[in-house]
Amino acid sequence: MKYSVTFPFCILLLFAFTLSVSANVSPYVTFSQEITGFDESGAQYPTVAINPASLEGMRTHTFALGQAQKLVIETNIHDAETRGLDKFAETVRRCYRFVEKESGRTLNENILLYIIEFPAVPEYYSFQMSFAENEADWGEVRLVLVQKNDPLHGPSAPETIHELLYDTLPHELGHDMLNSISNLQHDIDSKPSYHTRWFIEGVCELLAKKFSRFEIPALWENFLARRHINTVLDNPRIRDEIFQWAQENSNSPTLESDLYGAAMLVLVRWSRIIGITHILIKIQEQEEPLAGAELVTMMESSIGLSRDKILDQGHQLGLNLLPLAENRYPLMLGQY
Numbered sequence: 001m002k003y004s005v006t007f008p009f010c011i012l013l014l015f016a017f018t019l020s021v022s023a024n025v026s027p028y029v030t031f032s033q034e035i036t037g038f039d040e041s042g043a044q045y046p047t048v049a050i051n052p053a054s055l056e057g058m059r060t061h062t063f064a065l066g067q068a069q070k071l072v073i074e075t076n077i078h079d080a081e082t083r084g085l086d087k088f089a090e091t092v093r094r095c096y097r098f099v100e101k102e103s104g105r106t107l108n109e110n111i112l113l114y115i116i117e118f119p120a121v122p123e124y125y126s127f128q129m130s131f132a133e134n135e136a137d138w139g140e141v142r143l144v145l146v147q148k149n150d151p152l153h154g155p156s157a158p159e160t161i162h163e164l165l166y167d168t169l170p171h172e173l174g175h176d177m178l179n180s181i182s183n184l185q186h187d188i189d190s191k192p193s194y195h196t197r198w199f200i201e202g203v204c205e206l207l208a209k210k211f212s213r214f215e216i217p218a219l220w221e222n223f224l225a226r227r228h229i230n231t232v233l234d235n236p237r238i239r240d241e242i243f244q245w246a247q248e249n250s251n252s253p254t255l256e257s258d259l260y261g262a263a264m265l266v267l268v269r270w271s272r273i274i275g276i277t278h279i280l281i282k283i284q285e286q287e288e289p290l291a292g293a294e295l296v297t298m299m300e301s302s303i304g305l306s307r308d309k310i311l312d313q314g315h316q317l318g319l320n321l322l323p324l325a326e327n328r329y330p331l332m333l334g335q336y
């Protein structure tokens, strides 16, 4: 299969990053990643727990990233170089630079990626790594699974590689970049929501989709279609929900995915008036940290339209972008 991503009936991809402190134990940082699937009756498919530390034949490859940052790849693949590891690492570097350039901000993250090969890749899995806080200088820790002999780069690489390089990584580096903006309120588990999620996920989705458009337009089309960008902002439920969207919610996976698409369209609309770099500068210049409602007000005055009109125009952008993606026109700067 070439540059496409398929979906089972229902799939949940969860990334978590937690900092835990308990008595007599130094603080530690945990990264987890889980893919769970459900059949039509709602029953969960079996999940395989993956622990890279217990795998045989692991090797470490280190690459330079940014100014002083590094990309470390841990893998059980013995011939990774001949299967495209250098090109994989080069794409990670481009992604890193892209997020820095688009945001006008510097990332200070080291990235640790596990590329694990299996004779048969488990479809549903969980993965967790913990590091003592003083040892963990990782901004991102991710796992990607490949099948024996899969290439690690190019059109014949597996979907897992495409997802990681062209969607997950630019999205997650977007979060890392936004985390460094002290004037932006982020939801914290079990605390009241600031309702900034539409903005945060919107920026991350915009960065991710724009990167995929630069790199592989066929994937861009696929990613946009998955978010239903031609219909999401025509849906009254999503229009009601978008600016109230909280980290903790009981949304169905489909509604949650559509909200990502809706948030992206709102940010596309805003970024056509002032680029993301300037939106972020404006936020940083405020005297107090901003919650979601204040961001909505800032956007309304910046665009000169009410939120309803912005949603209407976001819907129109979704209608226009999808056929554009289907025709895969190359990106012209400033037109996203």
Ligand SMILES: [Zn+2]
Pocket: 171, 175, 201, 204
């Ligand atoms: Zn996100």
